[in-house]
Amino acid sequence: MKRTLLTAGAILALALSPAEAQNKTVKIGFVSTFSGPTAVIGNDMRNSFELALDHMGRKIGGLPVEVIYEDDGQKPDVGKQKTEKLIESDKVDFIVGYIWSNVLLASLKPVVDSKTFLVIANAGPSQIAGELCSPYVFSTSWQNDQTPQAVGEYMNQKGVKSVYLIGPNYAAGKDMLQGVAATFKGKVVGQDLTKWPDQLDFSAELSKARAAKPDAIFVFYPGAAGVQFLNQYVQAGLKGQIPLYTAFTIDELSLPRQKDLALGIPGAQQWVNDLPFDQNKKFVADFKKKYNSSPSFYGAQSYDAAQLINSAVTAVKGDLSKKDAMRDEMRKANFPSVRGPFKYGNNHVPIQNFYLQDVVKTADGSLGLKTVATIVKDSQDRHHTKCPMKW
Amino acid sequence: MLLFIEQTLNGLQFGLLLFLLAAGLTLVFGIMDLVNLAHGSLYMLGAYFAATFTALTGHFIGGVVLALMATLLVGMAVEVIAMRRLYGRDHLDHVLGTFGLILFFNELVRLIWGPAGMNLTLPSWLNTSIELMPGVHYSMYRLSIIIVSLAVAISLYFVVMRTRIGMLIRAGASNREMIGALGINIKLLFTLVFGAGAALAGLAGLMQAAILTAQIGMGENILILAFVVIIIGGIGSIRGAFVASLLVGLIDTVGRAFLPDVLKLFLSNSAASTAGPALSSMLIYLVMAVILVARPEGLFPAANK
Numbered sequence: 001m002k003r004t005l006l007t008a009g010a011i012l013a014l015a016l017s018p019a020e021a022q023n024k025t026v027k028i029g030f031v032s033t034f035s036g037p038t039a040v041i042g043n044d045m046r047n048s049f050e051l052a053l054d055h056m057g058r059k060i061g062g063l064p065v066e067v068i069y070e071d072d073g074q075k076p077d078v079g080k081q082k083t084e085k086l087i088e089s090d091k092v093d094f095i096v097g098y099i100w101s102n103v104l105l106a107s108l109k110p111v112v113d114s115k116t117f118l119v120i121a122n123a124g125p126s127q128i129a130g131e132l133c134s135p136y137v138f139s140t141s142w143q144n145d146q147t148p149q150a151v152g153e154y155m156n157q158k159g160v161k162s163v164y165l166i167g168p169n170y171a172a173g174k175d176m177l178q179g180v181a182a183t184f185k186g187k188v189v190g191q192d193l194t195k196w197p198d199q200l201d202f203s204a205e206l207s208k209a210r211a212a213k214p215d216a217i218f219v220f221y222p223g224a225a226g227v228q229f230l231n232q233y234v235q236a237g238l239k240g241q242i243p244l245y246t247a248f249t250i251d252e253l254s255l256p257r258q259k260d261l262a263l264g265i266p267g268a269q270q271w272v273n274d275l276p277f278d279q280n281k282k283f284v285a286d287f288k289k290k291y292n293s294s295p296s297f298y299g300a301q302s303y304d305a306a307q308l309i310n311s312a313v314t315a316v317k318g319d320l321s322k323k324d325a326m327r328d329e330m331r332k333a334n335f336p337s338v339r340g341p342f343k344y345g346n347n348h349v350p351i352q353n354f355y356l357q358d359v360v361k362t363a364d365g366s367l368g369l370k371t372v373a374t375i376v377k378d379s380q381d382r383h384h385t386k387c388p389m390k391w
Numbered sequence: 392m393l394l395f396i397e398q399t400l401n402g403l404q405f406g407l408l409l410f411l412l413a414a415g416l417t418l419v420f421g422i423m424d425l426v427n428l429a430h431g432s433l434y435m436l437g438a439y440f441a442a443t444f445t446a447l448t449g450h451f452i453g454g455v456v457l458a459l460m461a462t463l464l465v466g467m468a469v470e471v472i473a474m475r476r477l478y479g480r481d482h483l484d485h486v487l488g489t490f491g492l493i494l495f496f497n498e499l500v501r502l503i504w505g506p507a508g509m510n511l512t513l514p515s516w517l518n519t520s521i522e523l524m525p526g527v528h529y530s531m532y533r534l535s536i537i538i539v540s541l542a543v544a545i546s547l548y549f550v551v552m553r554t555r556i557g558m559l560i561r562a563g564a565s566n567r568e569m570i571g572a573l574g575i576n577i578k579l580l581f582t583l584v585f586g587a588g589a590a591l592a593g594l595a596g597l598m599q600a601a602i603l604t605a606q607i608g609m610g611e612n613i614l615i616l617a618f619v620v621i622i623i624g625g626i627g628s629i630r631g632a633f634v635a636s637l638l639v640g641l642i643d644t645v646g647r648a649f650l651p652d653v654l655k656l657f658l659s660n661s662a663a664s665t666a667g668p669a670l671s672s673m674l675i676y677l678v679m680a681v682i683l684v685a686r687p688e689g690l691f692p693a694a695n696k
């Protein structure tokens with residue numbers, strides 16, 4: 001008898017719950033690279049996202065969270081498949097992640113068509129900042145051109161007169177090289193785009209760069225390729241001869257393998273681990289405590305992605321059907337970003353500062369990244385005028 | 392012109408490296424009739440061993456020698472444990488079996504060394520460049536790769552052409568059953584050849600480790616090129632592998648270096664810099680296709696079977 005009652009109760013409870021349960025958890029799909037040589041980046045992003053959830057008490061806007069991590073294998077077709085799976089079968093409320101611009105571009109359509117919110121935690125292809133901008137897409141990183149534009153400014157400040165550009169032949173590589181060229185006032189004496197991601201030997205490109213006799217070389221090689229490029233740059237005897245300027249080539253993930261080779265090579269970044277904001281100090285300190293390593297800018301952007309989602313869900317008090325209200329809240333960027341306060345442009349790309357970072361020896365003899373100066377304040381990407389969105 | 396010399400050296404270096412990989416592959420293919428996709432895994436192991444042993448011993452040359460011996464041992468163990476079971480079967484089984492080995496080694500490396508990869512740190516005397524002739528600077532390390540690979544190629548030629556074991560290897564390549572029937576310990580010969588091939592792959596891998604870093608799956612990319620080399624050169628032929636590797640290395644590097652500039656003559660700047668890399672990576676396969684049409688057996692087919 002007791003048992004029958006219990007069963008009946010359970011059935012009743014089950015029958016009543018679905019309508020309510022739909023809004024009981026926030027479902028987040030996280031697409032990044034978790035296999036292959038660039039898996040370290042994906043892991044850093046996942047770790048930071050998890051840390052952000054820890055800091056929020058594993059609740060977003062008061063609701064429990066479920067995160068589904070999917071591996072894109074750094075391949076556009078796989079990324080698109082995983083994105084479709086998250087939308088169609090997992091029915092997630094938010095999609096976060098994307099390291100690679102080409103993977104993101106391939107995955108964009110299913111997200112926008114289904115009106116799922118997308119928070120981009122790294123990639124910043126010019127198309128999404130411009131004509132492909134969408135009310136459902138936000139970035140917590142940057143547009144690809146912004147960081148190299150800052151490097152171009154810095155080279156102007158240093159009096160560099162000519163530069164040779166090298167980068168990978170895919171969406172982000174092309175944006176980056178054009179970004180430098182947009183602000184650099186000197187002459188671009190040559191440029192090379194290399195097959196991505198499988199060309200790892202840059203001997204031919206380095207020889208050409210040397211023969212062109214530029215004042216400086218600019219390169220963009222994210223992940224393991226940054227280590228490989230730097231190895232070969234030093235082996236070619238170019239360090240000390242032609243200074244190197246970088247974007248996304250030296251970071252906390254590659255530095256442990258680049259070691260001393262990276263000393264004194266400048267780069268630009270919107271976030272550096274030593275930025276003096278309270279939330280940043282908490283993020284960096286707790287990350288080191290939990291994972292025993294230093295977070296990278298990839299992680300910082302993922303941490304901010306979790307905070308952005310949290311701000312939106314909190315504003316609608318957990319009613320995830322109020323998409324317009326959530327979007328309006330996200331446009332305010334109303335959360336303590338680890339890079340410091342920033343605003344969103346009309347295309348949902350941050351308007352933010354870019355800092356000069358340098359590699360230095362820390363007190364305990366290991367290598368670390370340090371903010372040296374602010375290169376540009378409140379930089380807005382140059383593609384926002386092509387985005388028809390107004391608000 | 393000076394740039395052309397430098398690019399030729401780059402191509403030569405890459406070609407010689409390919410030769411080390413292709414030599415083992417072509418020997419194993421030619422003599423044992425075994426399609427070994429896991430050859431790239433031995434290349435990867437060479438890289439990881441070198442990075443580990445040089446870090447442990449703090450000595451570059453010592454670490455390299457240890458890494459070579461370790462790859463040789465792993466190669467012989469793989470032959471005894473796994474490959475022996477595949478000899479009598481057809482090529483599809485070889486492909487499946489050795490593909491399984493690729494997965495096995497990739498996961499093993501992930502378990503032991505983690506997913507991040509390793510960098511082989513060079514001593515300062517290698518981490519510099521020298522002026523070969525006025526205006527031609529070349530990386531000391533790449534130059535030493537050229538020297539080491541050439542030395543290996545020459546001694547390989549000597550061993551295969553002038554020694555008894557080399558005679559057996561050549562005999563094995565042209566008629567396996569017959570040398571077995573003549574009372575040669577074919578099992579031992581196979582283990583030795585496979586181990587030597589592994590050591591050559593390991594040597595290629597450890598030399599690349601300082602340039603490309605040791606990465607999981609690093610062998611798969613270059614293995615495709617190594618197969619192209621042995622197909623162009625003729626399966627089982629060391630001489631063919633040598634000529635074909637240099638051809639592939641030079642075409643790849645020189646194509647990459649100059650094709651975008653050539654394209655700029657009749658294309659817009661941005662179109663040329665986008666199409667250049669795409670086209671130059673196709674170039675080797677175009678050459679392979681042309682050579683196969685003209686000589687389906689490759690440039691230097693091994694003696695008829």
